[in-house]
Amino acid sequence: MDPYASARDELQKLVSSPTVGSGANEDTTRLQLIDALLFNCLGWNTQDATTEDHHNGSYVDYIVGKPAAQFIVEAKREGIPFTLPAGITGRHAVSVPTLMEDKSTAAAIHQVLGYCQERGVPVGIISNGHQLAAFFASRQDGVPPLKGEALVFSSLQEMYDDFNMLWGYLSKPAVSTKNLQRYLIGRKSRALAPEKLANSISHYPGFRKRSELETDLKMLGQLFIQDLEQEEQISDDFVKDCYCASGALSQYSMLSREVLRARYASAAAAVAGGIEKASTKKGVNPKLTADMVTAALSRRPIILLGDVGVGKSMFLRHLIRVDAKDVLKNSLILYVNFLREPVFVDDLPMYITERMSDQLESDHGIDVHDRSFVKAVYNKEINKFKRTIFGDESDPDEYKKQERLMLAGHLSKEFEHLRRSLEHIRATSGRSPLVILDNIDQRPPEFQESIFETAHSIADSWPGTVFVAIRPSTFFQSRSRGALAAYQTRMFTIEPARTDQVIMKRLDYARAKVVESGAAGVFPQNLSIDDADLVAYLNALIKAFKYDDELKSLIDNMSAGNTRDALMFLFTFIGSGYVSTQRVLDVANAGRVYTVPMHEFIRAIVFGDYDYFSPEASAVCNIFDITTNDGREHFLLPNILAHSQRVAESAGSEGLVSAASIYSFGQSVGFSQEQVGAQLDRAVKNNLLVFSGSVDGGSYRPTSVGSYLHRKLATSFSYVDAMIVDTPIVDPSVRRNIRDVHSIKERIQRAKHFQAYLDKQWEIFDPSRDEIPFRWDEVSAQLTTDIEAAEFKADAATQKRNESATNFWK
Numbered sequence: 001m002d003p004y005a006s007a008r009d010e011l012q013k014l015v016s017s018p019t020v021g022s023g024a025n026e027d028t029t030r031l032q033l034i035d036a037l038l039f040n041c042l043g044w045n046t047q048d049a050t051t052e053d054h055h056n057g058s059y060v061d062y063i064v065g066k067p068a069a070q071f072i073v074e075a076k077r078e079g080i081p082f083t084l085p086a087g088i089t090g091r092h093a094v095s096v097p098t099l100m101e102d103k104s105t106a107a108a109i110h111q112v113l114g115y116c117q118e119r120g121v122p123v124g125i126i127s128n129g130h131q132l133a134a135f136f137a138s139r140q141d142g143v144p145p146l147k148g149e150a151l152v153f154s155s156l157q158e159m160y161d162d163f164n165m166l167w168g169y170l171s172k173p174a175v176s177t178k179n180l181q182r183y184l185i186g187r188k189s190r191a192l193a194p195e196k197l198a199n200s201i202s203h204y205p206g207f208r209k210r211s212e213l214e215t216d217l218k219m220l221g222q223l224f225i226q227d228l229e230q231e232e233q234i235s236d237d238f239v240k241d242c243y244c245a246s247g248a249l250s251q252y253s254m255l256s257r258e259v260l261r262a263r264y265a266s267a268a269a270a271v272a273g274g275i276e277k278a279s280t281k282k283g284v285n286p287k288l289t290a291d292m293v294t295a296a297l298s299r300r301p302i303i304l305l306g307d308v309g310v311g312k313s314m315f316l317r318h319l320i321r322v323d324a325k326d327v328l329k330n331s332l333i334l335y336v337n338f339l340r341e342p343v344f345v346d347d348l349p350m351y352i353t354e355r356m357s358d359q360l361e362s363d364h365g366i367d368v369h370d371r372s373f374v375k376a377v378y379n380k381e382i383n384k385f386k387r388t389i390f391g392d393e394s395d396p397d398e399y400k401k402q403e404r405l406m407l408a409g410h411l412s413k414e415f416e417h418l419r420r421s422l423e424h425i426r427a428t429s430g431r432s433p434l435v436i437l438d439n440i441d442q443r444p445p446e447f448q449e450s451i452f453e454t455a456h457s458i459a460d461s462w463p464g465t466v467f468v469a470i471r472p473s474t475f476f477q478s479r480s481r482g483a484l485a486a487y488q489t490r491m492f493t494i495e496p497a498r499t500d501q502v503i504m505k506r507l508d509y510a511r512a513k514v515v516e517s518g519a520a521g522v523f524p525q526n527l528s529i530d531d532a533d534l535v536a537y538l539n540a541l542i543k544a545f546k547y548d549d550e551l552k553s554l555i556d557n558m559s560a561g562n563t564r565d566a567l568m569f570l571f572t573f574i575g576s577g578y579v580s581t582q583r584v585l586d587v588a589n590a591g592r593v594y595t596v597p598m599h600e601f602i603r604a605i606v607f608g609d610y611d612y613f614s615p616e617a618s619a620v621c622n623i624f625d626i627t628t629n630d631g632r633e634h635f636l637l638p639n640i641l642a643h644s645q646r647v648a649e650s651a652g653s654e655g656l657v658s659a660a661s662i663y664s665f666g667q668s669v670g671f672s673q674e675q676v677g678a679q680l681d682r683a684v685k686n687n688l689l690v691f692s693g694s695v696d697g698g699s700y701r702p703t704s705v706g707s708y709l710h711r712k713l714a715t716s717f718s719y720v721d722a723m724i725v726d727t728p729i730v731d732p733s734v735r736r737n738i739r740d741v742h743s744i745k746e747r748i749q750r751a752k753h754f755q756a757y758l759d760k761q762w763e764i765f766d767p768s769r770d771e772i773p774f775r776w777d778e779v780s781a782q783l784t785t786d787i788e789a790a791e792f793k794a795d796a797a798t799q800k801r802n803e804s805a806t807n808f809w810k
Contacts, residue, residue: 003043007171008163010040015156033129034075038064041159043172060115066698068659068677070175071123071134074112092165093184094152096135096145105133113137113145119660122673123180125170130156134170136184138667149184178674191629193728194735198612201725201740206611208577213585216527218575220534223524224510225571236321241512242505243318244311244497244563245279252500252553254707255645278304278315278492284323288492301452301459301466306494309562311502312469313337313438315494320434331434331464332366332425334359338451339439349454353414356435360421368421369411377417377424378410419462426463433464440470469494496561500552503545503570511538529581536588537581541570544596551601557708558605558619560687569605569619576604599718599790606722613722620719621686623709624727624758627678631730631761635776636671637679638710641688642773645702656692656699669772670765710774715782717790721747724754731757744794751787755780 014036038044050063062073100106105126112124116137124137135150151169153159159166169180198204210218276287288302306312320328334356360366367373375382382403385391390402411417426432435458440451452468459466517523518531529537544551559566573579579600587594606613606620615622623641626633643665647657659680666676680700683689688706692699713719729735734757741750762776 004167007041007043007167008160010036011156011160011163011166014041015160034062034073034127037127037129037132037159038062038073042167042170045172048172060119063119063121063660065175066659068663068673068680069119069121071125072112072115072119072121072137073125073127074108074115076108076126076128090154090158092152092162093149094133096148096150099133099150099152100146109133109135109146117664119664121660121663122667134180136181138673143185151180151184193626193629193633194730196728197725197738197740201612204612204725205614205617208607208609208611210575210577211581213528213581214575214577214579216529216575217534217537217581220524220527220529221571221574224513224534225506225567225574238509239314239317239321241509242502243314243322244501244505245283251498252549252556253704254553254557254711255649255702255704275305275491275493278494284319285492288319289324289327299460300490301455301468303491304467304469304494305472305491306469307471307496307561309559309564310494310496311563312494313339314563316436316438316467316469328434330429330431332360332364332422332431333434333436335436335438337438338443348450349415349457352437352454352458353418356433357414357418366421366425368418373421373424374407374411376428377420378407381406381410422463433462435462435464435466437466437468440468497563499556499559499561499563499566500545502563503555503566504542506567506570507538507542507545511535511542514538529585533585533588536593537574537584539588540584540594540596541574543593548596548598550598551596553712554598554601554605554708557704557712560703560705565619572608572619573601573604576600577609578603578607599716602713602716602718603722606719612725615726620713620722621682621688621705621709622723622726623688623714624723625682626728626730628672628675629728629730630671630675632670632765633675633679634727634758634761635765635774636666636675637683637688638714638774638776639669639772640666640676640679640683641702641706641710644689644700645707646773648702655701657702659698659700662700665771710779714779715786717748717751717783717786720754720783721751724750727754729757731760744790748787748791748794755783755787 014033017032017036038049039046044064048064048066050066051061052059060072061075063069064071064073096109100109108126109124112126116122116124122136122138123134125132125134127133131152131154133150133152135145136148137145153162153166168174169183174180276285278285278288304312304315320333336352336355357368360368368377385403385406386393390406391399393399410420422433435455437451437455440448443451448470452470455466455468514523514531514534518535523531555566555569559569575581584594606618608614608617608619610617613620613622615625623637624634625637640662644657644662647661648655662680663673663676666679667673680689683706684691684700686705687703688709689700689702692701724738725740729738734753737753738750738757741747758776759780762780765772765776
């Protein structure tokens with residue numbers, strides 16, 4: 001049955017329910033009537049609603065909708081203390097002032113109106129279980145909420161008779177399409193934003209051409225630099241030379257240290273005994289190496305908690321090969337890397353068993369299916385078998401047949417057979433397994449939970465120690481209602497290493513390998529760049545990351561502690577079509593080391609492989625993009641980011657900002673819920689904010705990416721210049737002057753026009769209000785300075801070219 005018909009049938013049952021008309025108290029009304037209406041008759045799930053939400057000393061009966069709350073329901077005693085005025089039966093559009101002629105109804109409306117405005121929720125509903133009234137508590141059309149209209153149903157029977165209207169305005173699908181807004185306010189949502197300049201460029205986004213030199217450099221960068229730790233076979237030298245200890249808080253992050261620390265503090269509070277750091281200033285935490293021994297006795301896995309790209313894989317390799325090499329000298333390392341495993345696995349325990357059986361044979365020379373090995377494992381069973389009726393050796397052929405059948409039965413239980421094999425290995429050689437399930441954070445949350453359950457089964461029944469690496473978001477979700485909730489776990493955090501140190505070590509390692517390959521005569525031949533050129537290029541990068549704090553800050557903040565992303569930014573720069581490789585080599589040939597300009601790195605990261613900025617392909621977000629024909633919205637996303645950071649850095653926030661707080665802020669400065677929701681979606685998609693559903697109603701955690709964008713990149717000519725093609729211009733007179741241009745002088749003039757346009761929209765935004773945390777006027781002043789600097793350099797370059805041309809003809 002379709003959801004509509006099923007919901008209507010449920011409402012018919014409710015109409016016939018003996019609870020209707022019983023004068024039930026408020027709690028009973030909520031449980032028996034309103035719960036049934038919401039969850040059985042209107043298509044909402046219990047997960048969509050928060051009940052008895054506490055805020056500023058008040059409790060709200062229902063907040064419905066996640067992550068963005070859609071409406072609040074205030075439940076009252078059935079029939080008392082409010083009633084709908086007589087004579088409105090059959091009328092569904094009733095003015096709020098008419099409803100408020102009844103004092104108890106007026107009190108209920110005022111109550112839910114206050115709840116909605118405190119929390120930034122657009123719709124308020126009052127209901128006593130068999131009557132309801134829904135009205136807009138937050139409007140942007142100049143009409144006060146108490147002067148508008150309400151959607152009213154006078155009885156459950158009326159809801160059933162006009163179910164198409166009830167479903168069409170208050171069901172989950174209807175609320176998502178804003179049907180109630182159109183019905184009550186009598187207008188459509190705000191007009192969409194005008195087209196972007198990109199829409200008029202026929203070859204957008206285009207591909208940036210590279211010279212032969214840059215193409216060869218890109219290939220060599222991939223060979224010597226790009227994320228070598230993902231290779232199957234990694235040398236001990238790479239692990240020793242490129243590993244950076246985690247745990248040092250970034251000195252370049254634009255987030256406060258309190259917010260950075262709070263990333264794992266809430267996880268520690270949720271675990272009995274807290275969570276230890278895997279690394280200390282003196283190296284690996286001694287408690288971790290001690291737990292590697294005792295974990296087998298406690299029969300529980302060791303959890304390594306860390307965000308994606310934080311360096312969990314590198315930490316594990318360094319732990320095994322360097323830090324705990326002596327402790328693990330008699331261990332059998334069994335490593336399953338889920339970054340490289342098939343996407344779909346039907347039987348996870350069986351799959352892990354097969355992978356580990358293969359590794360025992362390939363890495364340790366132990367074939368768990370070898371005939372002699374199998375007989376040794378099941379020696380006790382064979383001796384017991386000999387005493388059974390099938391163990392008569394008077395008929396050797398029959399005995400061997402029956403023995404094979406008995407052993408085949410044991411081998412068919414592959415998970416148990418591997419366990420028995422490992423027990424036998426430990427008993428005969430003293431070698432215990434160290435099982436590592438790595439990169440499971442690359443998989444969906446449900447798959448991660450399945451892996452953890454399998455890991456716990458292995459730790460509980462196998463000899464040895466089990467490591468599982470998961471991300472904090474999975475921990476919170478699973479701890480509250482998933483696999484982790486059922487187990488006591490031992491946890492260690494892997495915190496980000498400093499990205500500048502990671503890059504420096506990788507560049508030093510790459511340079512050493514280039515020198516080594518050149519000396520050995522194995523450097524790739526027939527390229528436009530040789531080993532000496534590549535060393536000169538790497539020297540320029542090493543110099544940049546050693547001395548340029550601005551560059552370190554860019555990479556550190558835009559990667560947000562993800563070393564994998566930091567290395568990808570480095571790789572994006574190497575061989576980029578926005579960087580003149582020949583100029584780097586010319587400077588080297590002159591006996592100097594090239595100084596990498598900041599704007600070259602920004603352009604390489606922003607544009608990537610394309611001629612124009614493409615939001616789908618770029619690692620950088622356009623914070624000026626808008627969803628409606630409202631020029632003030634250019635400043636909404638940066639203000640959301642600034643507000644979130646301000647709240648997150650306040651005392652007691654644990655680095656989290658409630659969704660309600662953000663919606664309330666957005667609406668308080670004049671934006672609709674739709675505008676706020678759309679910008680929040682963009683923020684999460686681009687890692688400017690991280691959404692967490694672990695707190696009722698949802699919450700957001702600011703990232704250094706969002707902070708750097710609105711505080712630093714927004715002041716950069718290179719960034720603003722790139723964003724212009726992707727930003728809708730609501731003023732037609734300005735839009736006509738924003739064209740596709742290419743020369744540096746034309747781009748500078750276009751940026752000035754764009755800046756003036758934003759300045760004008762900022763004046764409309766009413767910048768005098770103190771509650772606005774992002775100040776475009778201050779950002780614009782810094783942008784002016786950067787545009788002037790770009791203009792000065794462009795003029796100087798033009799003058800130099802003219803002088804060179806003049807000297808050439810003399």
